[in-house]
Amino acid sequence: MANGTYTPAAARGGHDRLIEPAVLARLNNLELVARTAVEGALIGLHRSPSFGFSQEFAEYRGYMPGDDPRDIDWNVYARTDRTYVKRYYGDTNCRLMVLLDSSASMASLAEDAVGKLDYARFFAAALVYLAHRQHDAVGLLAFNDRVHHFRPPTGRGASVRALYHELDQLEADGGSDWTLPLKQVQGQFRKAGLIVLISDFYTDPDELATVLRGLSANGHDLLLVHILDPAEETPALAGATTLRDAETGEVMEVTGEELKTEYPARLAAHSNRLKQLTLGMGGHYLKVVTHEPLDRVLAGYLHFRARHP
Amino acid sequence: MVFTSAAFLAGLALLTVPWWLHRLNAHPKEQQPFASLFLMRPSTSPVNVRKQLQHLLLLSLRWLLLIASCLAFAEPALRLAGERLAGSAAVPHQVLVIDRSLSMDARVNGTSAFELALTEARRQLDNLGSGQRAALLTADAELSLVVPLTDDVTRLTGALATLKPAHSHLNAAGLLGRIATFAETLTAPGEPLEAVLISDFQASGMPDQFNALIDGATLATQLIQVQVGQSGTPPPNRAVTDLSLTGEAELTVTVQSFQASGAEVSVRLEEDGIPVGRESLALAANGTAAAVFALPRNDAAKQRRSRGHSWTATLETEDVLGGDNVRRLVSQATDAVTLPVLTTDERAWAYLRAGIQAGAPRFEPTLLEALPSGDAALVIVLGSGALTSEQERRLQRYLANGGKVFMTVDGQTRSRGSLPLLDAPLAADRFQQTARGATAIDRSHPALAGYASWPSLTFFQALSSDAGTGGEVILALDDGTPLLTEHRIGAGRLLLLGTALDPAWSTLVVRPAFVDLLANVLGYLAEDILPTSAIAGEPFAIPAQSVQLFSDAGERVLGLVDTVGRPTISLAEPGIYQLRTPARSRRLAVNAPLSESRLDPVAAELLSEWQRSAAAGAREAEDLQARAPVSAAETNETERLLPLAPWLLLLLAILVFLEPLYANLFPGRARETRGAGAEAS
Numbered sequence: 006m007a008n009g010t011y012t013p014a015a016a017r018g019g020h021d022r023l024i025e026p027a028v029l030a031r032l033n034n035l036e037l038v039a040r041t042a043v044e045g046a047l048i049g050l051h052r053s054p055s056f057g058f059s060q061e062f063a064e065y066r067g068y069m070p071g072d073d074p075r076d077i078d079w080n081v082y083a084r085t086d087r088t089y090v091k092r093y094y095g096d097t098n099c100r101l102m103v104l105l106d107s108s109a110s111m112a113s114l115a116e117d118a119v120g121k122l123d124y125a126r127f128f129a130a131a132l133v134y135l136a137h138r139q140h141d142a143v144g145l146l147a148f149n150d151r152v153h154h155f156r157p158p159t160g161r162g163a164s165v166r167a168l169y170h171e172l173d174q175l176e177a178d179g180g181s182d183w184t185l186p187l188k189q190v191q192g193q194f195r196k197a198g199l200i201v202l203i204s205d206f207y208t209d210p211d212e213l214a215t216v217l218r219g220l221s222a223n224g225h226d227l228l229l230v231h232i233l234d235p236a237e238e239t240p241a242l243a244g245a246t247t248l249r250d251a252e253t254g255e256v257m258e259v260t261g262e263e264l265k266t267e268y269p270a271r272l273a274a275h276s277n278r279l280k281q282l283t284l285g286m287g288g289h290y291l292k293v294v295t296h297e298p299l300d301r302v303l304a305g306y307l308h309f310r311a312r313h314p
Numbered sequence: 315m316v317f318t319s320a321a322f323l324a325g326l327a328l329l330t331v332p333w334w335l336h337r338l339n340a341h342p343k344e345q346q347p348f349a350s351l352f353l354m355r356p357s358t359s360p361v362n363v364r365k366q367l368q369h370l371l372l373l374s375l376r377w378l379l380l381i382a383s384c385l386a387f388a389e390p391a392l393r394l395a396g397e398r399l400a401g402s403a404a405v406p407h408q409v410l411v412i413d414r415s416l417s418m419d420a421r422v423n424g425t426s427a428f429e430l431a432l433t434e435a436r437r438q439l440d441n442l443g444s445g446q447r448a449a450l451l452t453a454d455a456e457l458s459l460v461v462p463l464t465d466d467v468t469r470l471t472g473a474l475a476t477l478k479p480a481h482s483h484l485n486a487a488g489l490l491g492r493i494a495t496f497a498e499t500l501t502a503p504g505e506p507l508e509a510v511l512i513s514d515f516q517a518s519g520m521p522d523q524f525n526a527l528i529d530g531a532t533l534a535t536q537l538i539q540v541q542v543g544q545s546g547t548p549p550p551n552r553a554v555t556d557l558s559l560t561g562e563a564e565l566t567v568t569v570q571s572f573q574a575s576g577a578e579v580s581v582r583l584e585e586d587g588i589p590v591g592r593e594s595l596a597l598a599a600n601g602t603a604a605a606v607f608a609l610p611r612n613d614a615a616k617q618r619r620s621r622g623h624s625w626t627a628t629l630e631t632e633d634v635l636g637g638d639n640v641r642r643l644v645s646q647a648t649d650a651v652t653l654p655v656l657t658t659d660e661r662a663w664a665y666l667r668a669g670i671q672a673g674a675p676r677f678e679p680t681l682l683e684a685l686p687s688g689d690a691a692l693v694i695v696l697g698s699g700a701l702t703s704e705q706e707r708r709l710q711r712y713l714a715n716g717g718k719v720f721m722t723v724d725g726q727t728r729s730r731g732s733l734p735l736l737d738a739p740l741a742a743d744r745f746q747q748t749a750r751g752a753t754a755i756d757r758s759h760p761a762l763a764g765y766a767s768w769p770s771l772t773f774f775q776a777l778s779s780d781a782g783t784g785g786e787v788i789l790a791l792d793d794g795t796p797l798l799t800e801h802r803i804g805a806g807r808l809l810l811l812g813t814a815l816d817p818a819w820s821t822l823v824v825r826p827a828f829v830d831l832l833a834n835v836l837g838y839l840a841e842d843i844l845p846t847s848a849i850a851g852e853p854f855a856i857p858a859q860s861v862q863l864f865s866d867a868g869e870r871v872l873g874l875v876d877t878v879g880r881p882t883i884s885l886a887e888p889g890i891y892q893l894r895t896p897a898r899s900r901r902l903a904v905n906a907p908l909s910e911s912r913l914d915p916v917a918a919e920l921l922s923e924w925q926r927s928a929a930a931g932a933r934e935a936e937d938l939q940a941r942a943p944v945s946a947a948e949t950n951e952t953e954r955l956l957p958l959a960p961w962l963l964l965l966l967a968i969l970v971f972l973e974p975l976y977a978n979l980f981p982g983r984a985r986e987t988r989g990a991g992a993e994a995s
Contacts, residue, residue, distance in 0.1 A: 110349040110350045111349075112349075114347060114348070114349065121349070205349060205350070207349070207350035207352040207353070208352070234349060237348075237349050240348075242346060244365070244368070245357060245365055246346050247344070247345045247346065248345065248346050248347075248348040248351060248354065249345040249346065249347050249348065250348065250350055250351040251347055251348065251349050251350065252350060253351075255351055256345055257351050257354055257356045258356055258357045258360065259354055259355070259356060259357050260357040263354065263355055263357065267355065268353060268354055268355075271353045271355075272353055275353055
């Protein structure tokens, strides 16, 4: 785990109360999905989570325009007649921003299976639930070839419920362009926090890294959640096949040999490259296949974070 | 089988199964959606073409599966040539055919053509190769098997020594066809054969048209000509060509010369074995001369002559061919034949007597009230209605024992209402107002021989049976009413004339046709229509149901067993014979065929052309035989059948294994994996 990746709990002989993604998909309420997954994950951890956010008191400072009036410590004001606001350690470092890729490639390859976008929204919702449970601010940026949903980080319950709703409304469509969302995040998400990128990452890792380095330089903690479909990871197609790109509509004839050996090797190399670049930037890389139980993945990640804050 | 038959339609439906199976997975142009082709590399060769080829291969596999199953159950077999056939193909067996017609007896300087033919046949036998077999046949008026196909040369050579020339004629028309047909019966089908025909190839034996020579020539035949005397020059020959009575006591003998120079010849005549005289004739080159002999007029001769005579004319001067130097002639006995007639009709009796006197004077009609106790050649009943029951009973017994009856009807028959002897009720009389003509139904019947004047006759009244009498209709009225019918009763025959010998019934009795009819009917029933002369080897008709033939010396030549049911017979040896029927006995003169006397050989060019055309015909036949399907029965003996069904079943089993294997591994894999992917998801 020292290298910044984790192994699923099941692989480590973890708990056996796993919730299949297909079961979660049958729950209509995304918040309920998130809660179910998180609670399942927490049961596996057998202790409180260490999510990277803290409630520990740090200092008082004078109130400045723009600060939330609810943060004013009225007891201090009563004693000193001055307005101070409480500062916690987590307030300065632990804001969660979820960047979710909703391009067409995230759609399900099989009609009756949990697609990558579904899995991504479950995972995002779980993180949001977990952060909100710790009273941390959470934000969402959903994009494909444009940014179509953006919600700055906030800790208000109404905003979080709206966020669930937006997550629920996402549909896989269009192409994917990482430039716009990352620039937007870089411009509007100046305070250091945790940026979670959930995507299938069909882009050049080096180009992606160029943009991500800016975020990393700003002090953001990066988590790349690389979601893959099982049929994508190991194509079951045999023999020569004609494939159609879900995003671009491009048609390509490929050989059985390509599908069987060359493409998986290339995918593995691509994943490794993403991982190397992420680790190089001090971030974390999480590769998830959509048939893996969400709570196990989540528990594994939390367990990993607990050891590597 | 028709296209609408259930089996055909079911077969068609069955054929669609592999096509349908193929279509299930044949989606070569279908595109599989994939998240991103970002990491994919395109194929360097077109995938669709490869997939189509895979599907075509699968379709072929499925079709082959179906075809193999159909063929396996049809139990086909591969025809393989047997070892014996293959080994013998290079050396055909020989069928030796030796002409033994009369001309082969032509002898020059002590050597006959037949002896030359035997020498040639021996040479052929000596040249037989190892494993080669030969058969021996003779050809004259007919083909005769002497020795069947054998490799025993000693037997064949021994058989040759027993052969002698015959006295019959060999006609070359269709001869090769007959030899080929005969040869087919000697061997198994497909066994190679060739024929060797050894003959003098007389020009007189050749047909008018060349095609007749090669008609049916399907067997390779080698023609070997043997000839006595100088090659190309016909040997000198003379023959007695005619012997005929030219007056009551005068007989003319005609002699013909077939040589280039004239000669003085001597002819001797015998009557019943007793010399009559000898005449010398000056015979011109290729000319004829006749000698007239006066026959004896003494009482003994007249007495003999009444029983029938036989004359033999012999050319005493020697020539190359002796078989045609004798000619025979017979005359029939002139004894009157008594005809019992039963009638009460005076007018009919008068017409009958007049008709017999005019047309058949040898018959003497005698009016009787009852059948004679002795044998009668035939019995005439004029007016069947007058027959008493006793007469009818005796007539039936007479017929049952082989007797012959000629019967007419009359007014009393009409009154009686039925036909006596046949016991058949009469039909209504339909000729009161209208006259009818007559039509010959069976023109080949001896009773109608010699004339066709029946349409000129008019019939006013006729009687016939409504129910039919079961007899053979010979003559009928123009409305189909039987007029003259022949009935077989027991061993005898009844000729029934459906009208009376009365001008009130028809014009028959006042027309010449009546005389001819009587002569024919009486001659036919009395078995008097028998041949008096025949040619050796050529068939002649025997109208009687059965005859016996005896030589002049009294030896039986043909018995009843040999002639019963045979319309014709033939005699190989010339001579005087006795031809006996149950009722009659006649002499028969059998002479050598005159066509054999002319010994000119066929032109060498014609013989060459014949040989060439026969070989071509044989090659064509071989080609046809090679292409023609051979029946199972024929192939059993010479060919081996390799059953293909087990191999097809093996192929079927392999295909049954391969088909799903291939279908699942390649073209059908995409469908299968899509399903598996969905399950996994």
